[in-house]
Amino acid sequence: MHEQSLVKSLLRQVDEVLIENRGSWASSVEVEIGPLSGVEADLVRSAFEQLSAGTRCSNATLLIQLSLLVVRCRDCLSESRLAGFVFRCHHCGSGNVQVISGDALRLLSVTMDSPVEIEHA
Amino acid sequence: MPEKTIVLNHDIQADRRKAASDMRESLAKQGTFVINLVSSPGSGKTSLLEATCQHWGNRWKVGVLVGDLATDRDAKRLEPFVPVRQLTTGGACHLELTLVQRGLSELPSQRYDFLFIENVGNLVCPASHDLAEHLRVVLLSTTEGDDKPGKYPKMFRTSDLMVISKCDLLPYVPFSIQSVTDDARLIRADLDVLTVCSIRGEGIAAWCQYLEDRRQTMVAASVLL
Numbered sequence: 001m002h003e004q005s006l007v008k009s010l011l012r013q014v015d016e017v018l019i020e021n022r023g024s025w026a027s028s029v030e031v032e033i034g035p036l037s038g039v040e041a042d043l044v045r046s047a048f049e050q051l052s053a054g055t056r057c058s059n060a061t062l063l064i065q066l067s068l069l070v071v072r073c074r075d076c077l078s079e080s081r082l083a084g085f086v087f088r089c090h091h092c093g094s095g096n097v098q099v100i101s102g103d104a105l106r107l108l109s110v111t112m113d114s115p116v117e118i119e120h121a
Numbered sequence: 122m123p124e125k126t127i128v129l130n131h132d133i134q135a136d137r138r139k140a141a142s143d144m145r146e147s148l149a150k151q152g153t154f155v156i157n158l159v160s161s162p163g164s165g166k167t168s169l170l171e172a173t174c175q176h177w178g179n180r181w182k183v184g185v186l187v188g189d190l191a192t193d194r195d196a197k198r199l200e201p202f203v204p205v206r207q208l209t210t211g212g213a214c215h216l217e218l219t220l221v222q223r224g225l226s227e228l229p230s231q232r233y234d235f236l237f238i239e240n241v242g243n244l245v246c247p248a249s250h251d252l253a254e255h256l257r258v259v260l261l262s263t264t265e266g267d268d269k270p271g272k273y274p275k276m277f278r279t280s281d282l283m284v285i286s287k288c289d290l291l292p293y294v295p296f297s298i299q300s301v302t303d304d305a306r307l308i309r310a311d312l313d314v315l316t317v318c319s320i321r322g323e324g325i326a327a328w329c330q331y332l333e334d335r336r337q338t339m340v341a342a343s344v345l346l
Contacts, residue, residue: 002215002246010133021127036275038249085274086307095310105133114125
């Protein structure tokens with residue numbers, strides 16, 4: 001349910017990127033999924049296959065990068081990569097940490113056709 | 122055909138986050154403190170709201186939006202106390218900001234001291250939806266087991282307060298307030314914890330005081346904006 005609505009916004013955003021850059025179709029779409037994003041990579045993949053039919057992404061490959069959960073400690077200011085969901089600074093042990101990466105679904109890049117521009121005299 | 126790659130690196134939900142944050146700010150300016158109440162089905166969200174409304178009486182102007190897949194049973198329970206609008210999701214497992222905006226516009230007034238959003242019973246999807254709330258409260262009843270925070274980390278990470286409900290049943294169920302608190306605070310170290318028994322009224326005064334204090338902090342901060 002949730003993945004479907006996110007993929008719909010993803011497709012809309014890719015479409016905007018295509019229009020802005022005068023591409024007519026996307027050949028690949030690269031996204032990043034964090035462990036705290038609330039979405040599952042497999043469900044994003046199947047939603048993309050289903051919802052991209054008939055759009056300018058219908059032949060696009062979806063590239064999924066799974067990101068790590070990274071927090072910054074507000075006490076000692078160092079960063080820690082978390083393997084699970086225990087939110088503690090690896091350097092000083094504080095729980096006063098802020099998630100700086102891994103809580104979002106991000107559109108990283110779009111690869112598209114690039115028509116050769118014809119210059120008019 | 123030559124190809125080109127456009128590098129973007131942007132949050133797909135940036136627009137949604139912005140809309141929620143703008144709405145939160147404008148509600149704060151008018152003094153409306155929004156509480157998003159989340160939990161599993163049956164942990165006592167509606168009972169807690171009934172007890173809250175009874176405790177406050179007419180002291181505060183309270184509005185409630187209740188989300189469910191079907192029926193208006195929860196709205197009917199709250200109607201004797203406060204203006205309430207049922208949001209029927211028609212199968213969706215969570216509330217979204219647009220539904221909340223519509224629900225608020227359908228309430229008899231747009232200005233409340235406290236606006237409660239009773240989310241759809243679900244510890245998963247509601248965690249990913251910012252409903253412009255100032256406080257996210259996760260309710261966990263003693264009958265659900267004290268192992269839930271670690272199993273649903275996003276819900277407990279994104280909540281500000283955990284309310285342990287049905288405390289009258291503690292003698293009959295294997296549930297430790299200490300271990301559930303420790304488990305939840307591994308996920309969110311500054312998570313506040315309260316315990317209540319809504320049907321007997323235990324802990325309701327402290328819960329209401331907590332909300333009043335949080336609202337006061339919000340009002341004081343929004344005056345400075």
